Amino acid sequence: MRRIKNHDERKEACLSRMLYVAKTDEDYREIVKRKELLDYKAIFGNDNPVELEIGCGKGRFVLELAKRNPDVNYLAVEVNSNVIIEACEAVMEENVPNIFFMRCGAELLEKYIPAGSIQRIYLNHSCPFPKNRYENRRLTNLKFMPIYSHCLVANGEIHQKTDNMHFFEYSIEQFSAYGAKLKNISLDLHNAGFEDNIITEYEAKFLRKNMPIYRLEAVFNHNT
Numbered sequence: 272m273r274r275i276k277n278h279d280e281r282k283e284a285c286l287s288r289m290l291y292v293a294k295t296d297e298d299y300r301e302i303v304k305r306k307e308l309l310d311y312k313a314i315f316g317n318d319n320p321v322e323l324e325i326g327c328g329k330g331r332f333v334l335e336l337a338k339r340n341p342d343v344n345y346l347a348v349e350v351n352s353n354v355i356i357e358a359c360e361a362v363m364e365e366n367v368p369n370i371f372f373m374r375c376g377a378e379l380l381e382k383y384i385p386a387g388s389i390q391r392i393y394l395n396h397s398c399p400f401p402k403n404r405y406e407n408r409r410l411t412n413l414k415f416m417p418i419y420s421h422c423l424v425a426n427g428e429i430h431q432k433t434d435n436m437h438f439f440e441y442s443i444e445q446f447s448a449y450g451a452k453l454k455n456i457s458l459d460l461h462n463a464g465f466e467d468n469i470i471t472e473y474e475a476k477f478l479r480k481n482m483p484i485y486r487l488e489a490v491f492n493h494n495t
């Protein structure tokens with residue numbers, strides 16, 4: 272993957288807002304065992320509830336969400352170094368205090384996130400990885416469910432949006448197989464009278480093509 276212009280300098284300028292994971296070939300299960308649990312009070316300077324976006328891309332969604340909800344803290348997770356820098360720059364430019372970034376894969380969340388500390392997780396237009404051989408990279412694959420369950424408070428929610436019908440069906444199967452309760456399912460979000468929707472970068476692209484956006488909410492209780 273090509274790096275954005277001046278990648279290293281720009282990354283350096285973002286460090287005060289970002290938690291980095293060193294590149295390593297080590298098995299992620301080994302990395303997860305060495306806990307470095309986040310201290311939210313030290314990071315955000317308050318005890319406000321914390322929500323998580325996984326795969327935040329260039330950060331349009333989380334930036335707007337954080338501006339609308341100044342009493343909620345947001346962690347934005349992203350594996351791609353280029354886009355997370357752009358997201359971080361946008362947040363720093365607007366001086367929005369309640370967002371911090373984590374450059375890591377969702378696979379590593381149990382290393383950082385204290386158990387039962389996240390009120391809500393957002394999965395917006397996650398990569399669908401249509402080929403079966405990459406199924407375990409899909410962010411709604413069953414392998415991620417215990418990780419999400421670890422992070423979430425009891426009855427915490429995952430809010431998912433996607434433009435991909437097959438991925439949406441797959442996600443419904445996976446959430447259900449894990450025992451999460453589904454609610455507010457929409458097969459055409461933008462014609463469903465849903466208020467307060469925040470359009471993400473990818474969502475804007477698909478809307479321009481008149482494609483429907485699928486959305487659901489999955490409730491996790493700790494017995495799932």
Ligand SMILES: C[S@@+](CC[C@H](N)C(=O)[O-])C[C@H]1O[C@@H](n2cnc3c(N)ncnc32)[C@H](O)[C@@H]1O
Nearest residue numbers: 326327328349350351376377395396471472473
């Ligand atoms: C299709 S983009 C969507 C970006 C943004 N959420 C939006 O709606 O415009 C999916 C993003 O998820 C990130 N991603 C993919 N797998 C991930 C993982 N395991 N952990 C964290 N981020 C991931 C990708 O790098 C990419 O930026």
